[in-house]
Amino acid sequence: MPAAHLLALATALPPYRFSQEEARRAADEALARDHPELERLLPLFGNAGIAQRWSARPLAWHLAAPSFAERNAAFLDAADELLLTASRRALARAGLTASDVDHVVAVCSTGIATPGLEARLAERLPLRPDVVRTPVFGLGCGGGVMGLGRAAALAGAEPGCRVLLLVVELCTLALRLGDRSPANLVACALFGDGAGAAVISTEGVGPALRATGEFRWPDTLDVMGWRIADDGLGVLFSVRVPEIVRERMGAATEAFLARHGLKTRDVERWISHPGGAKVVNALEQALRLPADALDDARAVLRDCGNMSAASVLFVLDRALAAPGWRRGLMTAMGPGFSASFALLER
DSSP states (O other): OOOEEEEEEEEEOOSEEEEHHHHHHHHHHHHTTTOTTHHHHTHHHHHSOOSEEEESSOHHHHHTOOOHHHHHHHHHHHHHHHHHHHHHHHHHHHTOOGGGOOEEEEEOSSSOOSSOHHHHHHHHTTOOTTOEEEEEOSOGGGHHHHHHHHHHHHHHHSTTOOEEEEEEEEGGGGOOTTOOSHHHHHHHHHBOEEEEEEEEESSSSSOEEEEEEEEEOTTOTTSEEEEEETTEEEEEEOTTHHHHHHHHHHHHHHHHHHHTTOOGGGOOEEEEOOOOHHHHHHHHHHTTOOTTTTHHHHHHHHHHOBOGGGHHHHHHHHHHTOOSOSEEEEEEEETTTEEEEEEEEO
16 A cells, blocks of 8 residues: 555644642642542652643642533533644644545544544534544553554555544543542543644655554553543553563564564654653663653653643654654554554655
8 A cells, every 4th residue: 555644743732731739739639638548649740750731621620529421521522622723733734624634533532422523523623524434442542653553544545535633632531539549649640631633645745654553462451441430430550551661562662663674773763652751761761762762752741741642642743843853653552451653754
């Protein structure tokens, strides 16, 4: 199949911003009375490598303990706005209009929408009535890279068609004050909200998506994901994530590159999802990278927190603005537990 090209990329952030110190104080205030491990876990906020985050709703709204129905209503409202903004920006940068889009892929794991987010966007953008829609749920933090892979495959299967990729994650809306698990407090220290949109086609100018791939480690279903609770989605994080990344990500990455005749030394730009400070450090060690190789990932983590699938598109945006590189590798890890890859050349 002909190579798919990334014609344009755009990101968007919600309106509410709070510092990491404000988040720490809010967690302390909300949980101080009866959280069994609060004192031990509060230093997470200072060690997360995050300065600020963005949220679909203000901190006070989260502290009022909204119901799952209220949180999902907020998800629909904010996701619609963010995807509309990101899509308009991406299409404008590609020199296209909404009527030029043939296929739309929507990736999200942090809210429930039926009709899907892509159908809701089709009403407002608007997209053509005959546009083909592919909603994708459940990829978690790996969804940005995997979404690009799905979009590239669709573009290659129908040369000349234009695929609009939508990625939105409103992770803060999943936080639940009644959940006293360490994983929930880790989420409080890491999660932010954001969205991205990309235009992909075999026709046009932009970095080529030369190859994409995935690797799932067996017996790791309990490492990352959601628990379905009475009051909504409960985050599932294993303390093993940095260990798994450190011990196994190197071999998986080398195997992907080897299939395309490359080695890690052939990658000039690393475009990696910043799951957290420990995960970024573990990835750096696993791939034996120089100290500055993951600066883009650390900058996005610092400025925006972990936005799940959307984060890697923010990292990609920074990388595309930087001169001096020809070949880049996108990486992310998500539920499964799995790794995803996308090889870019420009």
